[in-house]
Amino acid sequence: MGDNLARKGFVQAQLVAELATNEAQIHESQLLRYRIFAEEMGAQVHSSAPGLETDGYDPYCHHLLVRDVRTGEVIGSTRILTDTQSRLSGGFYSESEFDLSPILALPGRIIEIGRTCIHPDYRTGAAIGVLWSALGRFMSIHRVDYMIGCASIGLRDGGHEARAIMARIRSHLSPDELRVQPRNPLAMDASHGTLSSLNIPPLLKAYLRLGAWICGEPCEDKAFNVADLLILLEVDRLNPRYGRHFLHTGALSGSYLSRRPGQSADAQSETHI
Numbered sequence: 001m002g003d004n005l006a007r008k009g010f011v012q013a014q015l016v017a018e019l020a021t022n023e024a025q026i027h028e029s030q031l032l033r034y035r036i037f038a039e040e041m042g043a044q045v046h047s048s049a050p051g052l053e054t055d056g057y058d059p060y061c062h063h064l065l066v067r068d069v070r071t072g073e074v075i076g077s078t079r080i081l082t083d084t085q086s087r088l089s090g091g092f093y094s095e096s097e098f099d100l101s102p103i104l105a106l107p108g109r110i111i112e113i114g115r116t117c118i119h120p121d122y123r124t125g126a127a128i129g130v131l132w133s134a135l136g137r138f139m140s141i142h143r144v145d146y147m148i149g150c151a152s153i154g155l156r157d158g159g160h161e162a163r164a165i166m167a168r169i170r171s172h173l174s175p176d177e178l179r180v181q182p183r184n185p186l187a188m189d190a191s192h193g194t195l196s197s198l199n200i201p202p203l204l205k206a207y208l209r210l211g212a213w214i215c216g217e218p219c220e221d222k223a224f225n226v227a228d229l230l231i232l233l234e235v236d237r238l239n240p241r242y243g244r245h246f247l248h249t250g251a252l253s254g255s256y257l258s259r260r261p262g263q264s265a266d267a268q269s270e271t272h273i
Helices: 003-007 022-038 081-090 127-139 158-167 202-209 240-248
Strands: 015-019 061-070 075-083 110-118 146-154 218-222 226-234
Touching: 015 127, 022 061, 022 075, 022 110, 061 127, 075 081, 075 127, 081 110, 110 127, 127 202, 146 158, 146 202, 158 226, 202 226
Parallel strands: 110 146
Antiparallel strands: 015 061, 061 075, 075 110, 146 226, 218 226
């Protein structure tokens, strides 16, 4: 498998990006999600099977995996919900946290990514780089105009760091007409003060480097004990420098990333996403 993928340009530092095509591969992603969100972060997950982090959106999503070809282990993943599939799932996941009316009114194709996670042994940048490159190829193939998602900040310190980070990154707020309202707003006050060292989460930092907007104030997700920010990435305004690095589209095989997820009859029926 590794040699074949290397010839196609999928392997970077022995990591390969692939779309899940069967339930076993989806379970590999859900197993990693459980390890990161439940065991590492202490999230209160509700799963259909022990040791897996699952929800009702999974059957409608494409599951993008990063695998270490040396061990065969899935070490990173995210899931992609297209606007077409969101009409079958009852909406985007982020609609459970925000009123997305301003975003849904935008012309063009929208995808949502979520449940993004990287194994703790692979958080040096290469894994997220491979994931972004594959995601960029997916967006290019399917002519996506906008990507949305939730960037999370931990609340284990009671929200002190989340409020300080929000104060630091307010220059990245979207125009007023793209602001969304959180359904459970994180209480914001002037007592956040300043922290000598802010640990901005890598995913949020990557979004901002790409030129993404923060579409308003954070929502408190009590189950995951995080503050979620609604992120909007418009393809036409990607930061050229980081866009080439994180969403490089030249190396990945289009036919490979066009494979259907294979996890549900509804998802299989979508021939052009």
